Amino acid sequence: MPLRGSRAAGPRGRLPPLLLVALAACAAQASEITFELPDNAKQCFYEEIVQGTKCTLEFQVITGGHYDVDCRLEDPDGIVLYKEMKKQYDSFTFTASRNGTYKFCFSNEFSTFTHKTVYFDFQVGEDPPLFPSENRVTALTQMESACVSIHEALKSVIDYQTHFRLREAQGRSRAEDLNTRVAYWSIGEAIILLVVSIGQVFLLKSFFSDKRTTTTRVGS
Amino acid sequence: LALYFHSGEREEKCIIKDVPSDTLVIGNYKVQRWDIHKQGFLESAPGLGMFVTVTTPSAEVLLSKLYGPQGTFSFTSYLSGEHVICLQSNSTRFVAFAGSKLRIHLDIRVGEHFLDESVVQAKDKVNEVNFRLEHLIEQIHHISKEQNYEREREEKFRKTSEETNSNILWWAIVQTLILISIGIWQIKSLRDFFISKKLV
Numbered sequence: 001m002p003l004r005g006s007r008a009a010g011p012r013g014r015l016p017p018l019l020l021v022a023l024a025a026c027a028a029q030a031s032e033i034t035f036e037l038p039d040n041a042k043q044c045f046y047e048e049i050v051q052g053t054k055c056t057l058e059f060q061v062i063t064g065g066h067y068d069v070d071c072r073l074e075d076p077d078g079i080v081l082y083k084e085m086k087k088q089y090d091s092f093t094f095t096a097s098r099n100g101t102y103k104f105c106f107s108n109e110f111s112t113f114t115h116k117t118v119y120f121d122f123q124v125g126e127d128p129p130l131f132p133s134e135n136r137v138t139a140l141t142q143m144e145s146a147c148v149s150i151h152e153a154l155k156s157v158i159d160y161q162t163h164f165r166l167r168e169a170q171g172r173s174r175a176e177d178l179n180t181r182v183a184y185w186s187i188g189e190a191i192i193l194l195v196v197s198i199g200q201v202f203l204l205k206s207f208f209s210d211k212r213t214t215t216t217r218v219g220s
Numbered sequence: 221l222a223l224y225f226h227s228g229e230r231e232e233k234c235i236i237k238d239v240p241s242d243t244l245v246i247g248n249y250k251v252q253r254w255d256i257h258k259q260g261f262l263e264s265a266p267g268l269g270m271f272v273t274v275t276t277p278s279a280e281v282l283l284s285k286l287y288g289p290q291g292t293f294s295f296t297s298y299l300s301g302e303h304v305i306c307l308q309s310n311s312t313r314f315v316a317f318a319g320s321k322l323r324i325h326l327d328i329r330v331g332e333h334f335l336d337e338s339v340v341q342a343k344d345k346v347n348e349v350n351f352r353l354e355h356l357i358e359q360i361h362h363i364s365k366e367q368n369y370e371r372e373r374e375e376k377f378r379k380t381s382e383e384t385n386s387n388i389l390w391w392a393i394v395q396t397l398i399l400i401s402i403g404i405w406q407i408k409s410l411r412d413f414f415i416s417k418k419l420v
Contacts (some may be wrong), residue, residue, distance in 0.1 A: 117236065
């Protein structure tokens with residue numbers, strides 16, 4: 001069985017053509033894409049979905065600014081199914097109520113100069129079963145059940161791994177930002193400190209230097 | 221190929237793929253052009269091609285080729301990190317040609333292992349389970365590779381955090397020393413100045 005993040009291929013060689021068509025209609029598809037969203041930009045993605053398919057959209061902002069983005073999901077009639085502003089991470093599951101092209105958009109229009117890197121994972125439909133039961137005579141053997149449960153466990157491991165990788169990328173991005181900021185601010189502060197204190201002394205000295213004649217006149 | 225997005229005629233659209241080393245990445249795409257007269261996307265646009273450029277994390281170009289309106293490209297990463305896959309059409313039309321856009325269908329798979337269909341054809345139960353087991357083993361290998369890569373990245377993260385920590389400490393000490401020495405210098409300098417001006 002191919003890995004998550006790729007299209008699952010059913011065991012096409014074994015099934016009669018009619019069942020193949022039916023299986024293809026509910027074959028799972030998962031597209032995960034990481035892209036860069038420039039400031040003041042909006043990026044939309046479209047997918048044609050069959051009625052009744054259960055779909056999940058999950059997104060996370062990895063780098064950039066306050067790590068937030070606007071997201072919006074619309075059905076073919078333009079009805080907004082999901083709309084959130086300035087979200088860092090979210091997951092949304094829905095069942096397609098009708099056939100057509102569904103559209104989801106990520107917007108960075110509220111940001112003036114930060115690019116954002118956004119990851120999203122759009123899963124359409126459920127994965128086909130490992131051992132399809134269409135032309136089965138007996139129940140699954142122990143070996144087969146073991147394979148099925150291992151496969152499910154591995155799928156969830158890969159899922160957790162992806163989530164962890166994204167969180168780690170986000171944390172690392174923040175740490176690198178912090179590091180550069182600390183370096184620049186420290187150097188800046190040290191320079192300002194030196195300039196101001198040396199300047200103070202010379203300024204004070206200048207108050208007493210040229211006006212010597214005037215101070216004596218005021219005194220007398 | 222179901223997921224698609226729109227792009228300008230000469231616009232370059234890039235996708236980032238963070239993969240461990242020695243991983244096969246396969247991409248499938250299909251591009252359609254918007255037709256002004258028909259107000260729709262043409263099924264096929266002869267002469268339209270896409271430049272596919274793949275850049276490694278060390279900014280080297282791994283793959284740079286021109287494909288037709290529909291194509292498959294693949295590459296194997298030899299470094300682990302963020303690879304950038306860029307698609308740009310070879311359209312020579314002027315950008316000022318208003319209303320023209322492209323529809324790009326894209327499907328990128330990481331670590332795909334092809335099924336040996338002939339094995340699936342066999343009705344032998346043992347072979348079928350054997351074949352599924354091999355796939356599970358491939359899945360486990362992929363997970364293991366990702367985990368190794370994760371360990372490398374965590375190390376880099378930890379180094380950055382430790383560097384920030386020591387930077388803060390070092391700069392705080394330096395600034396305190398500057399402050400103290402400047403303070404002493406200021407007082408001394410002013411005292412000598414006032415003594416020389418016979419004000420003290």
